[in-house]
Amino acid sequence: MKGLIGFDIGGTNLRCGLISEEGKIIAFYTQPTGAQRGVEKLIQEIISQVKRIEKEHSEIPIAGIGIGIAGILKPIQGIVCFSPNLPGWRQIPLLKMLRQSIPYPIFIENDANLIALGEAWQGAGRGEKNFFLLTLGTGIGGGIIYQGHLWSGETSAAEIGHIKIDPYGERCLCGRRGCLETFASASWLVRRAYKHMHLGMPSILAKYPKITAKDVFTAAQRGDILACYLFQLAGWALGIGIATLCNTLGFKTVIIGGGMSNAWEEFIGSLKGTLTKELLAIDYSEVKIIKSSLGDMAGIYGACYLVKQNLD
Ligand SMILES: [Zn+2]
Structure with missing residues (x-):
């Protein structure tokens, strides 16, 4: 051995x-x-x-x-x-x-x-020849597995977090506007919470001295309208990003991991709703969205x- x-x-x-x-x-x-x-x-x-x-x-x-x-x-x-x-x-x-x-x-x-x-080797992608994975953390990372191997591209491949969702959106750390990361990463969930509260939207988060993504998650579980809206928005953006990839690559399996995936129930409904509308040739029922398993x-x-x- x-x-x-x-x-x-x-x-x-x-x-x-x-x-x-x-x-x-x-x-x-x-x-x-x-x-x-x-x-x-x-x-x-x-x-x-x-x-x-x-x-x-x-x-x-x-x-x-x-x-x-x-x-x-x-x-x-x-x-x-x-x-x-x-x-x-x-x-x-x-x-x-x-x-x-x-x-x-x-x-x-x-x-x-x-x-x-x-x-792909030992986790949720075992047995799947083709899939792409998103890690929802401070930022959003991604990887594409094609025929059981990593698709590395000729330069840096799978910058899924920087798929453009809104050309007029917030400026991302990469310098461009409206990337997926500015909607569905932990850091942006917090930034958006502050921004909306600053604009006068009421939320139980206003009581927290310093907000974390986990606080936004807890608030959403308690039915806070702002927190729920932010997760819905994240799900919507993820739906667009995932549909774009499915439509481009013809893949039917998506794995989602990273710390934010623990808030699965808060965004998955909105994600699936968007995906059904945005898919072209692939039938929604054929798409598998799986949570990563190796942590x-x-x-x-x-x-x-x-x-x-x-x-x-
Ligand atoms: Zn970006």
């Missing part, structure tokens, strides 16, 4: 796991990323984790290492072009730097892409599966 090492490097946490080729978790570690300490320190941290696994599981030969990072990457060249959550990460030749200390094959990929790949482990599974698929 060989082992696969997977990393999921986010702005907050660095997660790392050793998984067998059959998909069994052998070891799992998590620690703060410490991104503010700079690029060199984080690279050293990756190397130390690999050495730790080698030492603690010396009986398992390592087949390779997969690394997921949020941001724009050039996976084949092994370059991290830009990562919004990792300060200083601009045009970093990660593979080249790691290869000086790590003797195994190494692969890098966008973190949301790897979540999709992880779900925080999806990225590590995906990183390991990336290695497995590349080495097989």
Whole structure:
């Protein structure tokens, strides 16, 4: 049995796991990323984790290492072009730097892409040849699985969060207007709540000193009109985004994950309602909308599966 090492490097946490080729978790570690300490320190941290696994599981030969990072990457060249959550990460030749200390094959990929790949291997996408996945978190990430493999495109593929919903809408962090992310991400749910309350819309959220997406969810569960409206709006935008992808790719399976997916019941009705109107050739009854099943482990599974698929 060989082992696969997977990393999921986010702005907050660095997660790392050793998984067998059959998909069994052998070891799992998590620690703060410490991104503010700079690029060199984080690279050293990756190397130390690999050495730790080698030492603690010396009986398992390592087949390779997969690394997921949020941001724009050039996976084949092994370059991290830009990562919004990792300060200083601009045009970093990660593979080249790691290869000086790590003797195994190494692969890098966008973190949301790897979540999709992880779900394809061991999660909600098992047995599905073609699907796309959306992760609803602080922002919205996405991944496209085509014929069981990740669709990486020629540059950065599956920027689903930046599908345009409203050309005159709010300005997104990417600099463009009215992206899906400005309607259905956790950060925008909060921003919109503040904006509407500022304009005079009553809400029980007005009592909170500082609102989080979870507070908006709780308020919606209690029937708060503003909170319910914001989730309906998120569902509407997701319906348009998903229909656009289904109409373009001809896919019939959609997986939704990320922290916001816990508020499933608050947005799914509106999402489905919009989807029925916006689909062209595909019948609504043929579309499967599934909740992701691997949670925080999806990225590590995906990183390991990336290695497995590349080495097989
Ligand atoms: Zn955008």
